[in-house]
Amino acid sequence: MKLKPFQKRITKIENVTKATCMLLASEIGYEELALVDGRLAQVVKIKGSEVTLQVFAGAEGISNYAEVVFLGQAPSLAVSEKLNGRFLDAYGRPVDGGPEIEGIETETGSTSVNPVRRRQPNIPIFTGIAGIDLNNTLVAGQKIPFFADPDQPYNEVMATVALRANADKIILGGMGLTHDDYLYFKEEFRRAGALNKIIAFVNTSENPPVERLLIPDSALTAAEYFAVNHKEKVLVLLTDMTLYADALAIVANRMDQIPSKDSMPGSLYSDLARIYEKAVQFKDGGSITIIAVTTLSQGDITHAIPDNTGYITEGQLFLRKDPETGKVIIDPFRSLSRLKQLVIGKKTRQDHPQVMNAAIRLYADAAEARTKMENGFDLTDYDLRTLQFARAYNQQLLSVEVNLPMDAILDTVWQLFGQFFRKEEVSVKDELVNLYWKDNDATAISIQ
Amino acid sequence: MTTTTTGKIKGIIANLVLIEPNGPVRQNEICYLSTGAEDEKLIAEVIKISGNTVFAQVFDSTRGLQCGAEVAFSGSMLEVYLGPGLLSKNYDGLQNDLDKLEGLFLQRGKQAYPLNDTQLWQFEPLTQPGAVLSVGDWLGKVPEHGLQHMIMVPFDWQQRFTLQWIAPPGQYTIQETIAILADHNGKEHPLNMVRKWPVKLPLRAYRQKLRPQKLLETGIRIMDTLHPMLEGGTGFIPGPFGCGKTVLQQSIAKQADADVVVVAACGERANELVDIFAEFPELVDPRTGNKLIQRTVIIGNTSSMPVSAREASVYTAMTICEYYRNMGLRVLLLADSTSRWAQALREMANRLEDLPGPDAYPVDLPAVIANFYARAGVVQLNNGKTGSVTFIGTVSPAGGNFKEPVTEATKKSTRCFYALSQRRADSKRYPAIDPIESYSKYTEYPEFAAYMAKIAGNQWLQQVQQLKNYLLKGKEAADQINILGDDGVSIDFHLHYWRAELIDFVLLQQDAFDAVDQLTPLHRQQFMTGLCLYICNKNIVFANFVETRSFFKKIINTLRQMNYSEFKSDIFNSYSDEVNQLITLHLALQNNP
Numbered sequence A: 001m002k003l004k005p006f007q008k009r010i011t012k013i014e015n016v017t018k019a020t021c022m023l024l025a026s027e028i029g030y031e032e033l034a035l036v037d038g039r040l041a042q043v044v045k046i047k048g049s050e051v052t053l054q055v056f057a058g059a060e061g062i063s064n065y066a067e068v069v070f071l072g073q074a075p076s077l078a079v080s081e082k083l084n085g086r087f088l089d090a091y092g093r094p095v096d097g098g099p100e101i102e103g104i105e106t107e108t109g110s111t112s113v114n115p116v117r118r119r120q121p122n123i124p125i126f127t128g129i130a131g132i133d134l135n136n137t138l139v140a141g142q143k144i145p146f147f148a149d150p151d152q153p154y155n156e157v158m159a160t161v162a163l164r165a166n167a168d169k170i171i172l173g174g175m176g177l178t179h180d181d182y183l184y185f186k187e188e189f190r191r192a193g194a195l196n197k198i199i200a201f202v203n204t205s206e207n208p209p210v211e212r213l214l215i216p217d218s219a220l221t222a223a224e225y226f227a228v229n230h231k232e233k234v235l236v237l238l239t240d241m242t243l244y245a246d247a248l249a250i251v252a253n254r255m256d257q258i259p260s261k262d263s264m265p266g267s268l269y270s271d272l273a274r275i276y277e278k279a280v281q282f283k284d285g286g287s288i289t290i291i292a293v294t295t296l297s298q299g300d301i302t303h304a305i306p307d308n309t310g311y312i313t314e315g316q317l318f319l320r321k322d323p324e325t326g327k328v329i330i331d332p333f334r335s336l337s338r339l340k341q342l343v344i345g346k347k348t349r350q351d352h353p354q355v356m357n358a359a360i361r362l363y364a365d366a367a368e369a370r371t372k373m374e375n376g377f378d379l380t381d382y383d384l385r386t387l388q389f390a391r392a393y394n395q396q397l398l399s400v401e402v403n404l405p406m407d408a409i410l411d412t413v414w415q416l417f418g419q420f421f422r423k424e425e426v427s428v429k430d431e432l433v434n435l436y437w438k439d440n441d442a443t444a445i446s447i448q
Numbered sequence B: 001m002t003t004t005t006t007g008k009i010k011g012i013i014a015n016l017v018l019i020e021p022n023g024p025v026r027q028n029e030i031c032y033l034s035t036g037a038e039d040e041k042l043i044a045e046v047i048k049i050s051g052n053t054v055f056a057q058v059f060d061s062t063r064g065l066q067c068g069a070e071v072a073f074s075g076s077m078l079e080v081y082l083g084p085g086l087l088s089k090n091y092d093g094l095q096n097d098l099d100k101l102e103g104l105f106l107q108r109g110k111q112a113y114p115l116n117d118t119q120l121w122q123f124e125p126l127t128q129p130g131a132v133l134s135v136g137d138w139l140g141k142v143p144e145h146g147l148q149h150m151i152m153v154p155f156d157w158q159q160r161f162t163l164q165w166i167a168p169p170g171q172y173t174i175q176e177t178i179a180i181l182a183d184h185n186g187k188e189h190p191l192n193m194v195r196k197w198p199v200k201l202p203l204r205a206y207r208q209k210l211r212p213q214k215l216l217e218t219g220i221r222i223m224d225t226l227h228p229m230l231e232g233g234t235g236f237i238p239g240p241f242g243c244g245k246t247v248l249q250q251s252i253a254k255q256a257d258a259d260v261v262v263v264a265a266c267g268e269r270a271n272e273l274v275d276i277f278a279e280f281p282e283l284v285d286p287r288t289g290n291k292l293i294q295r296t297v298i299i300g301n302t303s304s305m306p307v308s309a310r311e312a313s314v315y316t317a318m319t320i321c322e323y324y325r326n327m328g329l330r331v332l333l334l335a336d337s338t339s340r341w342a343q344a345l346r347e348m349a350n351r352l353e354d355l356p357g358p359d360a361y362p363v364d365l366p367a368v369i370a371n372f373y374a375r376a377g378v379v380q381l382n383n384g385k386t387g388s389v390t391f392i393g394t395v396s397p398a399g400g401n402f403k404e405p406v407t408e409a410t411k412k413s414t415r416c417f418y419a420l421s422q423r424r425a426d427s428k429r430y431p432a433i434d435p436i437e438s439y440s441k442y443t444e445y446p447e448f449a450a451y452m453a454k455i456a457g458n459q460w461l462q463q464v465q466q467l468k469n470y471l472l473k474g475k476e477a478a479d480q481i482n483i484l485g486d487d488g489v490s491i492d493f494h495l496h497y498w499r500a501e502l503i504d505f506v507l508l509q510q511d512a513f514d515a516v517d518q519l520t521p522l523h524r525q526q527f528m529t530g531l532c533l534y535i536c537n538k539n540i541v542f543a544n545f546v547e548t549r550s551f552f553k554k555i556i557n558t559l560r561q562m563n564y565s566e567f568k569s570d571i572f573n574s575y576s577d578e579v580n581q582l583i584t585l586h587l588a589l590q591n592n593p
């Protein structure tokens, strides 16, 4: 954001913590920006003449006689087409060696879209990854995170999805991104020849954590500019939202708020919702789709961060390593795209919903068979066939390495049904079975 | 009611402001904050008064607000407008008409009047001059989307009044005088068609509250058959995210046999509101032939809209329900999710530095929830007619764990419990209502039993009990098979297990997105229940568990095809024949192996 010159100056700070400082001042606006010893800060509390500032870069080394300059404005970003292809820091300053961005200074963190001005999302986004397209179809205007343990290749999968998604613009919001991953994104986008439609706001793990709090608002302000003013289909990538929430907790803690579950602020749900709800399909064609990453600790989705996220987003994509095949898969049980029913069987082939559900039911049967096996029980012929099916399903469909068009995905499922099951075991509407069932001679032999 | 109290802001913490007033202030009074911008006033509600400091929650963003800013107190609590024209409107939590607000984005400090002052309504008087009237009595009526919208004596008029004049039948706007009433001093009070009511106070004006007894038919089999909701009843749907709370509530909103449905989207996703905006104007209410939107009022305070207004939104919704209830109508209120409202209370309690209760929720949370659910019910009006408000809320427990304050407090305040199970949702057994853990306390009401005997026959509740027994036995059998293995238990266990699976797959599971399966009228539920029990009660013998499984898989598959087919259509009947053939064939084999 561009900083306007002189407003109000104060040279005495009453009290300094790790991320905040408090001083006496009057006529200060709530959420107004200030510079504390040159560092950007924002008003988070006013009580009489006591004004508390959150210092984004942290308060390390700040003296109680440091100069504080109030800027008389809330955080903003200069938006224009000049943003295309640029890499910026949390404050919107170039980190790519290019010139400052010129454009219309726009307040970030603005109000939400009037619900009646939204359109119901109905444009599917195909990724070629069958674990997404088949079971968790994405739709423009959706908000959905990857839930992944830190050792999963979530950023790689996200980059693949972004590049195949056919968006007009990709806006990357990196929070606590390792420098390696930052370079990885840059290189992937360059190789795909997509650099001109990328905009990145990056806070790496080397930058102060509280600065991350600025990233989503900046990324989404830019997204709104392109989606509203240019009617573009914008895809926003936010990684890693867990580190964002951690930064919220740091600030809340400095302000002596009573933490709720897992030491997170009680307002976590509202704080995250404010960001994710920026995803929208406008009536005139522009849209903002948000794909995020929420890293888990030891797969625990009941932790406050993934839990609140799941309640806000329109589903989640759960990355998991299948121990048997060694493939990273999109787990069909815990993953969900809540918007898929707006497109499946309508914008995709009519058998899609039933085929999807039937395959997951059979996959669940396989999981039960596996439990039986692990408990040392005999397996029936059906159990064995479900296990074979699950193996093939993991390899040929769920693996994130798969890249298939939609109809080929559906055909593959029918082929697996025919290979391992009888029609009544699959339990799909007869009219669809009659149309798509693929008989396989092997079945006749394996079933008595 | 009017005061001239003003004040100045002396503190701002997010959406909480501290105000120093210069005169008397009431708890829950509404005040207006100046931002400095011309004609931008932020609405706030007084939530605590302590010494000479008033704490108010602001129903908007406080960005840019400064200490010293002017505050004007209104003298009244948060009120809604009640009158013809509420149906099919889209409001925010403070009853602003969302369609009237300009621009793509919501703007701070902008209001939009919820009714239409110029539209004409066909008024018909229901009383005559000379009549003695009291609070809530019906003066006249206007048709609103096929309903009779009653124009009533104001709800805070506590004495008796004599009707002096009433407008003859004709077209009137809601602002025109349609009656003049005289109080006991002879003072005349003209009345138009608009009423106002403070949302936090229950709107009563009825003779007495009755016990619910009639089934509220939803077309959802696991509810109507197993765990019925009644007209004027209370229930809640707790469940981890993604288990189907919203889909279930939207199904109920579409299908329930109610006159008016109020949907309060409280702190949830805007796109879920958009689903309703997109679908309800197209869908037809099978009972009336009207479009669904015509019986619906939507109160939308989605998760990124101002947090304080979440609380207001559920109260606004409830007040509109009570208003239509007093017209003798059957009203259904659905709120998704009441946890977001509780969280809004928590955020505020935290900013007030109140002593926190469990999980940092305010200590009085259980009382707040109980008082709210208590506003539902069946009432007998002063004219002897009845009306009802049925309330079903969802609860979003942190971490999916039902041992948390909101779930526990709600469980104590409601009679029906629809527990959504992660396991059922994971295996796509929708609706994921756990059939065994869930309950409807109404099944113990003798008046409900009598009512069901009348509409569904004397055997119905016995049949339902049989279903429940089969489900319980099936669960025990499943546990045993899991512990001992397929071969470790006798064939009977497999039989029990598969009977429960049959009931589960055919009666309990229901595809909310299939045009036919989504709605099963009661008589069709009875038919399918009869058929499932017929199969379960049949003395069928199997040689081994593999045979049991294969028989049941086949028959379940065919029964599910019936669920997807138009009731009693040729194709439905042919599947029904197929079921009988499967049984006959098996019996023949079992008798002559």
Ligand SMILES: Nc1ncnc2c1ncn2[C@@H]1O[C@H](COP(=O)(O)OP(=O)(O)O)[C@@H](O)[C@H]1O
Residues within 6 Å of the ligand: A336, A337, A338, A339, A341, B239, B240, B241, B242, B243, B244, B245, B246, B247, B248, B430, B431, B432, B510, B511, B512, B513
């Ligand atoms: N009755 C149902 N039939 C089919 N699918 C369902 C049903 N209920 C839920 N689902 C699936 O589960 C998803 C999540 O449901 P939703 O009601 O949004 O969950 P919650 O509100 O509990 O988070 C839906 O998007 C849908 O895919």
Ligand SMILES: [Mg+2]
Residues within 6 Å of the ligand: B245, B246, B247, B268, B336
């Ligand atoms: Mg929901």
